[in-house]
Amino acid sequence: MIEALRLILRTTLDRLWEQAVNYLPSILASVIILAVAWLIAALMRFLVLRLFRGAAIDRFLRTSGLNSVTGGVFSLGATRLAAAVCFWGVLLVGVMTALSTLNSALIARLTEQAVMLLPKLVTAAIIVLGGLWLGQYLSRSALIWACNQRLPSAHNLAGLVRIAVVFLSVVVAADHLNFARGVFLSAFVICLAGIVLAISLSAGLGRHDMLNWLSRRESRPEETGREWSLWNHL
Amino acid sequence: MLDTIPHETDIVVGIPSFNNARTISHVVRAAVAGLQKYFPQFRAVIINSDGGSTDGTRETVLNTPAEDAGILFLPTPMFPLHRLSMPYHGIPGKGSAFRMIFGMARDMRARACVLLDADLRSVTPEWIDMLLRPVLFGRYDFVAPYYRRHKYDGTITNSIVYPLTRALYGKRVRQPIGGDFGVSIRLVERYLKRDDWETDVARYGIDIWMTTIALAEGYHVCQSFLGAKIHDAKDPGADLSAMLQQVVGSVFTLMREYGGVWQRVQGSEDVEMFGFRFEVGLEPVPVNVRRMLDHFEQACADLKDVWALALRRETLAEILKLRAPAAEGSAQFHLPDELWARTIYEFAHSSRERGVERGQLLRSLTPLYMARVASFVLETESVNSADVEEKIESLCRTFEELKPYLVQLWTGKSAAPAQAASPPEASKLEVKAHD
Numbered sequence: 054m055i056e057a058l059r060l061i062l063r064t065t066l067d068r069l070w071e072q073a074v075n076y077l078p079s080i081l082a083s084v085i086i087l088a089v090a091w092l093i094a095a096l097m098r099f100l101v102l103r104l105f106r107g108a109a110i111d112r113f114l115r116t117s118g119l120n121s122v123t124g125g126v127f128s129l130g131a132t133r134l135a136a137a138v139c140f141w142g143v144l145l146v147g148v149m150t151a152l153s154t155l156n157s158a159l160i161a162r163l164t165e166q167a168v169m170l171l172p173k174l175v176t177a178a179i180i181v182l183g184g185l186w187l188g189q190y191l192s193r194s195a196l197i198w199a200c201n202q203r204l205p206s207a208h209n210l211a212g213l214v215r216i217a218v219v220f221l222s223v224v225v226a227a228d229h230l231n232f233a234r235g236v237f238l239s240a241f242v243i244c245l246a247g248i249v250l251a252i253s254l255s256a257g258l259g260r261h262d263m264l265n266w267l268s269r270r271e272s273r274p275e276e277t278g279r280e281w282s283l284w285n286h287l
Numbered sequence: 288m289l290d291t292i293p294h295e296t297d298i299v300v301g302i303p304s305f306n307n308a309r310t311i312s313h314v315v316r317a318a319v320a321g322l323q324k325y326f327p328q329f330r331a332v333i334i335n336s337d338g339g340s341t342d343g344t345r346e347t348v349l350n351t352p353a354e355d356a357g358i359l360f361l362p363t364p365m366f367p368l369h370r371l372s373m374p375y376h377g378i379p380g381k382g383s384a385f386r387m388i389f390g391m392a393r394d395m396r397a398r399a400c401v402l403l404d405a406d407l408r409s410v411t412p413e414w415i416d417m418l419l420r421p422v423l424f425g426r427y428d429f430v431a432p433y434y435r436r437h438k439y440d441g442t443i444t445n446s447i448v449y450p451l452t453r454a455l456y457g458k459r460v461r462q463p464i465g466g467d468f469g470v471s472i473r474l475v476e477r478y479l480k481r482d483d484w485e486t487d488v489a490r491y492g493i494d495i496w497m498t499t500i501a502l503a504e505g506y507h508v509c510q511s512f513l514g515a516k517i518h519d520a521k522d523p524g525a526d527l528s529a530m531l532q533q534v535v536g537s538v539f540t541l542m543r544e545y546g547g548v549w550q551r552v553q554g555s556e557d558v559e560m561f562g563f564r565f566e567v568g569l570e571p572v573p574v575n576v577r578r579m580l581d582h583f584e585q586a587c588a589d590l591k592d593v594w595a596l597a598l599r600r601e602t603l604a605e606i607l608k609l610r611a612p613a614a615e616g617s618a619q620f621h622l623p624d625e626l627w628a629r630t631i632y633e634f635a636h637s638s639r640e641r642g643v644e645r646g647q648l649l650r651s652l653t654p655l656y657m658a659r660v661a662s663f664v665l666e667t668e669s670v671n672s673a674d675v676e677e678k679i680e681s682l683c684r685t686f687e688e689l690k691p692y693l694v695q696l697w698t699g700k701s702a703a704p705a706q707a708a709s710p711p712e713a714s715k716l717e718v719k720a721h722d
Contacts, residue, residue, distance in 0.1 A: 190647075193644075194647060197528075197650045197651050200582075200590055200654065201527070201528045201653050201654070203581070203582055203585060207585070208588075208589055283530060285439065285441070286441070286442050286530065286531075287441060287464055287466070287491070287494075
C-alpha cells in the first residue's frame with residue numbers, strides 16, 4: 054500500500070519535474086523578454102518626455118483646444134500622454150512576445166485576436182476622443198450662444214449638446230468594434246426619439262409660456278423708448 | 288448720370304450698401320453735391336458696391352437726381368460725374384464691398400478714394416471736402432472721421448477699440464471704426480496687396496483693419512471733423528457678439544502681425560485734425576442698464592469656465608466679485624478702468640494662444656463688454672459731454688499705463704493663464720509721455 058502510494062507520488066513528481074524542465078526555459082525567456090520590454094518601454098518614455106518637451110506639442114494642443122477635450126475633468130498633458138502611450142504600447146508588445154514563447158495554443162489564439170483587434174481599437178479610441186473634443190467644443194459654443202441670447206438654462210442646453218455628441222461617437226465606435234451593436238443602436242434611436250418627443254411636448258405644452266417669455270423679451274426695449282441700435286456700439 | 292465705366296478718374300466715392308434704399312439717396316445727393324461744389328476740376332466716379340439688395344437700392348443710386356446747381360451755388364463742373372452700381376462677390380459684408388471699390392479705384396487710376404456708409408442721415412457735401420482735401424492737397428494717406436456723438440453712442444469704440452488702438456500704435460485716432468474715410472491710392476494699393484480679405488476683414492472688421500494698417504505701416508494719418516453722425520434706425524442685421532467678435536478679433540489678429548511695431552511704442556500723441564469744430568444737438572441713445580447687468584450676472588454663472596481660459600486667476604476673481612452688485616442692480620456697480628484694461632489685454636493674449644477656441648473666447652467677451660458699458664453709463668448718467676470725454680481719456684491713459692503688462696504677457700515672460708501670477712499695479716508702472 055505504502056509502496057503504491059510512493060510510486061504514484063514519485064510518478065507525479067517526475068511528471069511535474071519533467072514539465073517544469075520543459076517549460077522553465079520558456080518561462081525564463083518570457084521573464085527576460087518582459088524585463089527587456091519594460092526597460093525599452095521606460096527608455097522610450099524617457100526619450101518621448103525629452104523630445105516632446107523640446108517640441109511645441111503642448112502649445113499645439115493648447116492652440117487646437119485639444120487639451121481641454123475633457124472639459125477640465127483632468128488635464129490632458131500632451132507630453133505625459135504620449136510618454137504613457139509609448140510605455141504601455143512597448144510593454145504590450147513585450148507581454149505578447151513573452152506569451153508567445155510559451156507555445157500555448159490558447160495564448161497564440163488570444164495573441165492573434167489581440168493583434169487583429171488592435172487597429173480597430175485604435176480607430177475606436179480615436180473616434181471617441183474626437184467625439185469628446187467635438188462635444189466639448191460644440192457644448193461650449195452652445196453655452197456662449199445661449200448666454201449671449203440670454204436663454205434660460207444655458208448650462209443644461211450645453212450639457213445636452215455635449216452628451217448627444219459624445220453618445221453619438223460612442224455608438225459609432227461600438228459599431229466599428231462590433232461590440233453590442235444592437236444595444237447601442239437601439240439606445241441611440243430610443244434617446245433620439247425621446248428627445249424629439251420631449252421637444253414636441255414642450256413646444257406644445259409650453260408654447261404659452263414661451264410666447265409670454267418672448268413677448269416680455271421683445272417688450273423690454275419699449276420700457277426705455279426705442280431700441281439701442283447695434284450701430285450705437287460701433 | 289451715366290452707367291458706363293470710365294477708364295480713368297481722379298476721385299472714387301465708394302458707398303457699400305445692403306437694402307439701404309431708404310437712405311442711400313441722401314448719401315448719393317450729398318456726394319454728388321460735394322464733388323461738384325469742392326472738386327469741379329476733378330474727374331470723379333461714385334461707385335455703389337451692393338450686397339444683393341432686394342429693395343431697389345441700386346436703382347435708387349442710379350436714379351437719384353442731383354441737387355439743383357443754382358440752389359447750392361455749385362460751379363459748373365468740368366467733367367461729367369459718373370455713377371456706377373454693381374453687386375460685389377465673395378463673403379457678404381462691408382469689407383467685401385470695400386474690396387470691390389478699391390479694386391475699381393486702382394483700375395481707374397484714381398488719386399483718392401472716399402468711403403461713406405449708405406445709411407447715413409447726417410452726411411453733407413462738406414464731408415466729401417473734409418475727407419478728400421487732406422489726401423488731394425495735403426500729404427495724407429488716410430483721413431479718419433471725427434464726429435460729435437452722444438455719450439452712449441459708439442460704445443465699442445469708446446471702451447475697447449479707441450483705447451486699445453491708441454495704446455498699441457501711439458496715435459490718438461478718436462474714431463478708428465467710424466466707417467467714413469478718405470484714402471490715398473498709395474494706401475488703397477497696399478490694402479489690395481494683402482491676402483487677409485477673406486477673414487473678419489470681409490465683414491465689420493474692415494474699418495479697424497484699414498485704420499490699423501495705416502497707423503502700423505507709417506502712412507500719414509489725419510482726422511477731419513464731420514459734425515454729428517446719425518445712422519438710419521434700421522439695425523445692420525447682425526448680432527452683437529458676432530459684431531464684437533469681428534471688430535475685436537481684427538484688432539487682435541493685427542496685433543500678431545504688427546507685434547514688432549506696437550511693442551516699441553510708448554505713450555501716444557495727437558493726430559492732426561482738420562475742420563471747423565462746432566457743437567451739435569445729438570439724438571439721445573436709449574440704454575437699458577438693468578438688461579446689461581442681467582446679462583453679465585447670468586454670464587458670471589454660465590461662462591466663468593470659458594473666461595478662465597482667457598483670464599488670469601486674479602482678474603477672473605475680481606470680475607466674479609462684481610456679480611453680487613450686478614445681481615442687486617446696484618447703482619454702485621463699477622467695473623474699474625484698470626480691471627477692464629487688464630481684461631482686454633488678457634483676452635488679446637489668449638486669443639493668440641488659443642487658435643481654435645479664439646472665436647468662442649471673443650464671443651464670451653460680450654457680457655463683459657456689457658458690464659463695462661453698464662458701469663460707464665452709471666458713472667456718466669449726470670455728466671456732460673466734456674466730462675464724458677475726460678472719462679474716456681482716463682481709460683485710455685490706463686490702457687497706456689498697463690501696456691508693459693501686455694508686452695510682458697505677449698512676449699511670454701510670465702505664467703500661463705489660470706496660473707498664479709501677479710498682474711502689475713497701474714500705479715507702479717512707469718507712465719511714458721502723453722504729449
